Amino acid sequence: MTLLARARSVREVADFVQARVLGDETVQLTGVASVEAAASGDLIFVDQEKNFRRAVESRASAVIVGDFVMGAKSSKPLLLATQPRLAFARAAQLLCPRPEPEPGIHPSAIVHPSAQLADGVAVDERVVIGEGVQVGGGTRIGAGTVIGAKASIGRNCDLYPNVTVYPGVRLGDRVIIHSGAVLGSDGFGYVRDQTSGRYEKFPQVGRLEIEDDVEIGANTTIDRGALDLTRIGRGAKIDNLVHIGHNCQIGEDVVIAAQTGLSGSITIEKNVVLGGQVGIGEHARIEEGVMLGGQGGVLPNKVLRGKGIAFWGTPAKPVREYLKELAVLARLAKKE
Numbered sequence: 001m002t003l004l005a006r007a008r009s010v011r012e013v014a015d016f017v018q019a020r021v022l023g024d025e026t027v028q029l030t031g032v033a034s035v036e037a038a039a040s041g042d043l044i045f046v047d048q049e050k051n052f053r054r055a056v057e058s059r060a061s062a063v064i065v066g067d068f069v070m071g072a073k074s075s076k077p078l079l080l081a082t083q084p085r086l087a088f089a090r091a092a093q094l095l096c097p098r099p100e101p102e103p104g105i106h107p108s109a110i111v112h113p114s115a116q117l118a119d120g121v122a123v124d125e126r127v128v129i130g131e132g133v134q135v136g137g138g139t140r141i142g143a144g145t146v147i148g149a150k151a152s153i154g155r156n157c158d159l160y161p162n163v164t165v166y167p168g169v170r171l172g173d174r175v176i177i178h179s180g181a182v183l184g185s186d187g188f189g190y191v192r193d194q195t196s197g198r199y200e201k202f203p204q205v206g207r208l209e210i211e212d213d214v215e216i217g218a219n220t221t222i223d224r225g226a227l228d229l230t231r232i233g234r235g236a237k238i239d240n241l242v243h244i245g246h247n248c249q250i251g252e253d254v255v256i257a258a259q260t261g262l263s264g265s266i267t268i269e270k271n272v273v274l275g276g277q278v279g280i281g282e283h284a285r286i287e288e289g290v291m292l293g294g295q296g297g298v299l300p301n302k303v304l305r306g307k308g309i310a311f312w313g314t315p316a317k318p319v320r321e322y323l324k325e326l327a328v329l330a331r332l333a334k335k336e
Helices: 008-016 051-058 086-096 319-336
Strands: 002-010 020-022 028-032 042-045 060-066 078-080 182-185 190-192 199-201 207-210 221-223 228-230 311-312
Touching: 002 008, 008 020, 008 028, 008 060, 008 078, 028 086, 042 086, 042 182, 060 086, 182 207, 182 311, 207 221, 221 228, 311 319
Parallel strands: 028 042, 042 060, 060 078, 182 221, 207 228
Antiparallel strands: 002 028, 020 078, 190 199
């Protein structure tokens, strides 16, 4: 259960999420919870009819539901929404708002005199902020975080403890960076001397730009461009333990699950979904709306296209084709 500073009525919540109320709209809500953990004052949701009775019998004070409850009886007020899960997520923003940071700079922090911190910035213990850094209002910088010279952090961002932002990296507004993430490190680029067989470092002097409303998980690493730009598009959501190589272009509203690895110079167009442990080779292109299942693999220079089509396997193929091939292999194995 998550509590808020003050209670909200069912009517207030319903207006906020644009839901219709069935029942007592004066009931007060003080938090959100799962059906199992709910207590008095909590708001819960169900998005399948089979779970409705369990929700009504829970200790929660109100339930967000879908059209499937029309005509059903309930002792609790119901908030009728077209997309119950989405409405619940939005209700949580009202009931559990982002705490406003306590502005100020902790005495143990080191802030270069040339850095520009807007009003309302909160800087915690042992933070290091380099020369020429700019930080927008309302941003929180967690303990032990290091921000390199001439980096730019937008408004209302959350940088959790021990984040590393390399020099020159730019973050937009409302960006969330979880602990241990490293942004703007050198890409894995080397040139081999054909005479000696030794490797020499190729210049890694490009930039990293992260647009508005991006969330980056714990211990994720994103390389700067080699000579150009690595870009993470607006609204992208990147899980823990993801690696994104230099010069990658990640489109808007892309979702990338944990332990995925992207080589250099990959293009991921908007609304792509990548499952966990996906691996993609350099210069590949994943076009708009493609879904790639967990542990799927894309070979270098390949293109996956087909909005709304799910791919799976290595090399990745449309999931129906991939499953047919698995079935054929299984039948052949039985014949041996």
